[in-house]
Amino acid sequence: MNANLILMLYIVPMVVGFLFMTPIGATMTRSLTDRYSWMKHERRRHMFGLNLVVFVGFAISVHTTWIGNKISEGGSVCASASLFSCDDVIGNPLYNTDPLFGISWGMLGMLAFGALFFLTRTVGKELDARWAESYLNIGFYLTAAGLLVIALLVSYEIEMQKICQYCTTAHAANLVALFGFWKARQMHEHGTWNDRDGEAAATTSSKPASVK
């Protein structure tokens, strides 16, 4: 299958996850709330979206590691003469490992997104736990630190004059996750981190037509 087509398998769920974290998520899920009651609540939709995005980040990091391994075997996965050629980027030994530990960037992505997935999964399961807010803060700082790594990797791509589309999708997942953690912190600060929104909406919508 075409490498760019496979990429859509990551991009589509990531976009869906992002939409779940925005007001569009409420519109998208309106018809499903009778069946899935948790979708009534903004913070639950938000955590579902964040979990999805972070999982996509993890999956694409695994795929990037796989591509790196295949290239080292002498294979070609997504080589291209055009600007978009992940083989040229992931296969470049001068840039394909982190400068501190020599770990491949894909493996580093797996570790980072694995840690983020732990944070989002635990918070998603226990939204009102006393550690939930601090876990969201850790996630925010982790993804913010990821911006520095992204800047370094983009500088490598500029130097090589090639773009790795898989790496870029992983970078996008980090950015969307940063937005997700930031918004969750905002909800805590504004006192909207609760399930009251859904209940209010349910009460309003279930009010008999005659009562006006």
Added chain:
Amino acid sequence: MKALKHDTEADVRGDTAIQVGALFFVALILLAFTTDPVATGTREGDRAPALEGKAYNGSGWTDFDLNDYLTPDWQSNDSSAAWVVVDFMDTDCPYCVRAAGDVYQYSNYFMKYPDNNGEIGWRGPLVKFIGSATQLDISGHESSQQEIEDFRDRSGDSECAGSPCSSRDGSTHQFTYIDDLDQDNMKAWKIGGTPTYFVLQPDGIVAWVSTEHPEETVADAIFRLTEELIE
């Protein structure tokens, strides 16, 4: 255990840690079963790093990419694919100038050029030679593309290690020389000094490095490595 009895939040994090750990483990298993990675480097058994740049082949300067010389799906019993020798040298390095005569003989022999009697002596797989000419950070080692041309062609007015390049040992080298005056390739290949020779299998795996076998010549190494492929 006590914590689990009294702290109802403990199990959520524990369960999730196990789940995420299992996911990570599954990913590693998947990678282990579907790939067989080879480290990129310049030790024997590693996949050779990229070798790129402008190269002089006797008629002009063109783009060079080592990948064009390789056969990625090479099988070890295939004698039709070409092996590669990479010679990291400096046109002002006295050892490199002295070795030029041997390099001339080896390259002509293994690249299957006819000898003085019009015969081809080598019955093993074709071995392509590549020179990567750098400029070491030593006073008096200033070089140029013109000097690389003169060294390769054994001609011109340039000086190689204090003597005219046109008087170096051997005759014209019939192989390509890459311009590595900026030392990019030299750094990527972690070259400590010149000359350094690498013998690459057709699939790009480093089969022999001169620094690891100071007692063996490039020719002896090729004979040994391709022993089973000689017709």
